[in-house]
Amino acid sequence: MPGKDLESEIRHGHHGGNVMTVAQPCIEPAAHREPERHLWCISDLTVSYGEVIALSSVSLNIKENSVTAVIGPSGCGKSSLLCCLNRLTDFIPGCCVSGRILMHSKDILGGQIDDTRLRKQVGLIFQKPNPFPLSIRRNFELPLREHGIRDRQEIEHIMQSTLEATGLWKEVKDRLNKPAHQLSGGQQQRLCIARALSLRPDALLMDEPCSALDPISSGQVEELVLSLRERYTIVIVTHNLSQARRLGTDVALFWLRDGKGTLVESGPASQVFEAPRDDLTKLYLRGAIA
Amino acid sequence: MSTLTSAANPSRGLRWDAWAIVLWIGAGLIMAAFLWVLLDLLGRGLGQISWSFITEAPENAGRAGGIGPILVSTLLILMVCLAIAVPLAVGVAVFLSELLPHRSRLRRIVQISLDALAAVPSVVFGLFGNAFFCIQLGLGFSILSGGLTLACMVLPLLIRTTESSIRAVPQRYRLAATALGMTRSRVILRLVVPLAVPGIVVGTLLALGRAMAETVALVFTSGYVDRMPGSLLDSGRSLSIHVFDLAMNVPGGDANAYGAGVVLIFALLVINGAVLCLAKTWKARSGMAITAAT
Numbered sequence: 001m002p003g004k005d006l007e008s009e010i011r012h013g014h015h016g017g018n019v020m021t022v023a024q025p026c027i028e029p030a031a032h033r034e035p036e037r038h039l040w041c042i043s044d045l046t047v048s049y050g051e052v053i054a055l056s057s058v059s060l061n062i063k064e065n066s067v068t069a070v071i072g073p074s075g076c077g078k079s080s081l082l083c084c085l086n087r088l089t090d091f092i093p094g095c096c097v098s099g100r101i102l103m104h105s106k107d108i109l110g111g112q113i114d115d116t117r118l119r120k121q122v123g124l125i126f127q128k129p130n131p132f133p134l135s136i137r138r139n140f141e142l143p144l145r146e147h148g149i150r151d152r153q154e155i156e157h158i159m160q161s162t163l164e165a166t167g168l169w170k171e172v173k174d175r176l177n178k179p180a181h182q183l184s185g186g187q188q189q190r191l192c193i194a195r196a197l198s199l200r201p202d203a204l205l206m207d208e209p210c211s212a213l214d215p216i217s218s219g220q221v222e223e224l225v226l227s228l229r230e231r232y233t234i235v236i237v238t239h240n241l242s243q244a245r246r247l248g249t250d251v252a253l254f255w256l257r258d259g260k261g262t263l264v265e266s267g268p269a270s271q272v273f274e275a276p277r278d279d280l281t282k283l284y285l286r287g288a289i290a
Numbered sequence: 291m292s293t294l295t296s297a298a299n300p301s302r303g304l305r306w307d308a309w310a311i312v313l314w315i316g317a318g319l320i321m322a323a324f325l326w327v328l329l330d331l332l333g334r335g336l337g338q339i340s341w342s343f344i345t346e347a348p349e350n351a352g353r354a355g356g357i358g359p360i361l362v363s364t365l366l367i368l369m370v371c372l373a374i375a376v377p378l379a380v381g382v383a384v385f386l387s388e389l390l391p392h393r394s395r396l397r398r399i400v401q402i403s404l405d406a407l408a409a410v411p412s413v414v415f416g417l418f419g420n421a422f423f424c425i426q427l428g429l430g431f432s433i434l435s436g437g438l439t440l441a442c443m444v445l446p447l448l449i450r451t452t453e454s455s456i457r458a459v460p461q462r463y464r465l466a467a468t469a470l471g472m473t474r475s476r477v478i479l480r481l482v483v484p485l486a487v488p489g490i491v492v493g494t495l496l497a498l499g500r501a502m503a504e505t506v507a508l509v510f511t512s513g514y515v516d517r518m519p520g521s522l523l524d525s526g527r528s529l530s531i532h533v534f535d536l537a538m539n540v541p542g543g544d545a546n547a548y549g550a551g552v553v554l555i556f557a558l559l560v561i562n563g564a565v566l567c568l569a570k571t572w573k574a575r576s577g578m579a580i581t582a583a584t
Contacts, residue, residue: 091465116471116472118471119469119471120471123469123470124469132463142472143470143471146473199470
């Protein structure tokens with residue numbers, strides 16, 4: 001289960017929030033000598049689905065306004081990590097989360113931030129583009145209205161500016177009332193990114209956003225991510241090492257050890273790729289193991 | 291496909307062709323039966339149709355005159371039925387599909403009860419409606435009793451179709467909406483139910499068809515009176531009862547029975563067409579793909 005993408009993890013039906021939180025002191029690891037500010041400070045995070053432990057005591061700090069590429073083989077808990085960061089784990093039946101995640105020094109697992117507000121601050125982009133089967137305009141109206149923006153002109157303005165930021169405006173400005181599903185896969189994914197940006201989030205979580213796209217669309221999404229990385233904190237799960245190299249300012253490698261997802265190594269991309277400390281990282285990057 | 295297989299394997303291709311003929315004959319027979327009924331009905335009943343037939347009250351037990359009050363009664367019964375059944379069905383369907391856990395025992399029990407209820411013969415509904423609405427609640431033989439009884443009758447069908455169309459809304463939209471910070475209730479109200487509307491409309495249409503064709507249950511509840519109803523508490527005769535009554539109980543009423551039958555069929559076709567048109571304009575306005583939920 002932990003190896004599958006978010007959608008298959010979150011099965012239909014039961015939506016009980018089974019998140020158990022065990023408060024533990026947040027130990028800022030060696031990283032705190034760096035001047036960068038951290039958006040998330042994850043300590044001792046463990047995620048399990050019944051008997052299966054998807055992530056086992058992960059401690060990781062995620063820098064603000066950077067792209068953290070999360071890499072590793074399937075089933076090592078990468079998607080579970082993303083789910084924890086916006087508490088979508090609440091929707092996974094039987095999912096148990098322990099540890100502590102501080103965001104802006106507030107414990108998100110302990111409920112110090114309201115979960116709908118948290119999800120507004122932390123956008124999530126799924127593997128498969130999932131615009132609502134409504135008009136392009138309605139795709140923006142629905143979430144914006146939910147967050148209290150009802151003025152038509154303001155909605156229009158936000159829609160245009162985010163569509164411009166994602167390079168979609170020129171392509172869709174004449175078809176805003178047409179179904180979003182008539183767009184190509186790449187356009188749909190950029191629409192989803194624009195939709196998430198319209199809520200003015202602090203961070204974007206991306207779960208293999210390019211894996212369902214053709215190379216050209218995938219390139220466009222990558223360019224978009226690069227253009228966003230100055231302003232947003234982005235965590236991107238990817239299976240594509242060269243994509244991680246192109247996009248990541250920081251890299252975290254996860255691995256499956258004894259059936260548990262663990263963090264093997266994390267750090268600035270240059271260090272992890274050029275001078276990996278862990279032997280496993282060296283082998284993985286060389287392509288010797290997978 | 292048939293050409294491909296016949297090129298590779300002639301005997302298999304031949305079998306496919308034979309199957310195709312059987313299927314065509316089957317489809318043709320069904321079409322022919324429908325056309326036969328329709329043409330027979332039109333041939334005998336069309337001559338009766340005139341403006342005065344539609345608007346005037348029946349005379350001489352229905353042998354002469356028109357079906358004006360009967361149309362009004364039918365319309366009122368159907369309105370009562372849908373006004374009660376549709377909101378109730380949507381509510382129950384949302385509860386069953388969105389709020390109850392997938393493997394909940396309660397859900398199973400409700401579903402089994404609904405299936406059992408759907409299989410109950412309409413005469414039983416008629417007797418129940420008579421005992422409960424007419425006598426127990428004191429509504430008497432009335433349009434209200436008839437509408438409520440029909441609502442009970444179509445409810446299982448309506449809940450089932452609504453539930454399945456809500457279930458057919460892909461989970462990823464719910465997730466996407468949740469990930470955008472929408473609350474559970476808003477996801478259901480603003481996204482899931484609207485996406486299920488085409489399916490709900492289809493279900494309502496089926497229910498409407500069934501309600502409109504219903505005769506027995508109404509004999510026990512809304513009664514026989516063919517006067518123009520003054521209120522929902524008046525007894526009113528539905529179109530199907532009128533057809534039945536003229537055909538079976540009134541010697542010499544055949545011609546008007548066919549006329550009323552033509553109106554019944556015509557009304558069903560108009561309802562179908564109107565709903566299709568509505569769905570189309572609604573789709574154009576909202577950009578909602580009608581296939582998304584069906």
